[in-house]
Amino acid sequence: MIEELTLLKEMQALDTKIIRLKTLVENAPAAISECDRQYKDSQSERQRKNTDLEKALKQKRDYELSAEEKSEKIKKLRSKSADIKTNKEYQLHLKEVEQLEKEVRLIEDDILIVMEQIERLEKTSAEANKQFAKEEAKYQESVAEVKKGHSDGEKELQILLDERAALVKRVPKDAYNKYMHILERKNALAVVAAKDELCQGCYLNMPPQLYAEVLKGQKIHTCPQCGRMLYFEPESP
Numbered sequence: 001m002i003e004e005l006t007l008l009k010e011m012q013a014l015d016t017k018i019i020r021l022k023t024l025v026e027n028a029p030a031a032i033s034e035c036d037r038q039y040k041d042s043q044s045e046r047q048r049k050n051t052d053l054e055k056a057l058k059q060k061r062d063y064e065l066s067a068e069e070k071s072e073k074i075k076k077l078r079s080k081s082a083d084i085k086t087n088k089e090y091q092l093h094l095k096e097v098e099q100l101e102k103e104v105r106l107i108e109d110d111i112l113i114v115m116e117q118i119e120r121l122e123k124t125s126a127e128a129n130k131q132f133a134k135e136e137a138k139y140q141e142s143v144a145e146v147k148k149g150h151s152d153g154e155k156e157l158q159i160l161l162d163e164r165a166a167l168v169k170r171v172p173k174d175a176y177n178k179y180m181h182i183l184e185r186k187n188a189l190a191v192v193a194a195k196d197e198l199c200q201g202c203y204l205n206m207p208p209q210l211y212a213e214v215l216k217g218q219k220i221h222t223c224p225q226c227g228r229m230l231y232f233e234p235e236s237p
Contacts, residue, residue, distance in 0.1 A: 028150035
């Protein structure tokens with residue numbers, strides 16, 4: 001194989017790594033944003049369930065306070081029973097006491113209902129808090145991993161770019177320009193193998209005469225279908 005093709009193969013291997021690392025580095029902010037979104041969703045879900053529990057607990061306290069106030073009023077009314085002078089006043093007094101007692105019973109029923117809600121909400125709140133703790137740990141781990149990958153990727157990328165710059169100096173200008181032209185059109189694959197009269201870039205047949213020339217490896221040939229530069233590499237025994 002001519003030296004130009006050997007150098008271009010090396011360059012393509014470098015470019016493949018460079019493109020992968022550039023993508024990793026460039027996608028890091030988006031990856032962190034996605035971690036942030038998932039974390040905030042989990043946080044919002046926990047807050048919603050905790051808020052539901054707090055509302056139910058407050059409602060129970062309000063019911064209990066109302067029941068206590070009415071019960072206290074009943075006690076005061078009963079303590080004044082001996083001071084009532086007429087039967088009519090007494091009947092009105094009894095009705096007022098009965099109404100208050102009825103209201104207390106209704107409130108007590110409401111308290112039982114809200115207590116059932118609280119029991120259910122305590123479970124869901126505990127589950128949400130437990131799940132959030134897991135998500136928080138996962139979030140911190142994921143963000144740290146992305147940041148480390150970004151940092152490591154930048155360092156490795158710079159090393160590869162330096163290696164590529166040194167390699168460019170060894171490649172003839174015409175061959176390099178042709179390589180870059182194909183690279184920009186063919187998505188990081190400019191140099192491909194020829195095998196069994198097939199281009200390994202587009203997997204289409206090539207003329208037998210062209211394949212024979214590629215096998216010789218004396219000059220750079222391109223696929224008539226996709227335009228990629230071709231090389232032949234014998235299989236290892």
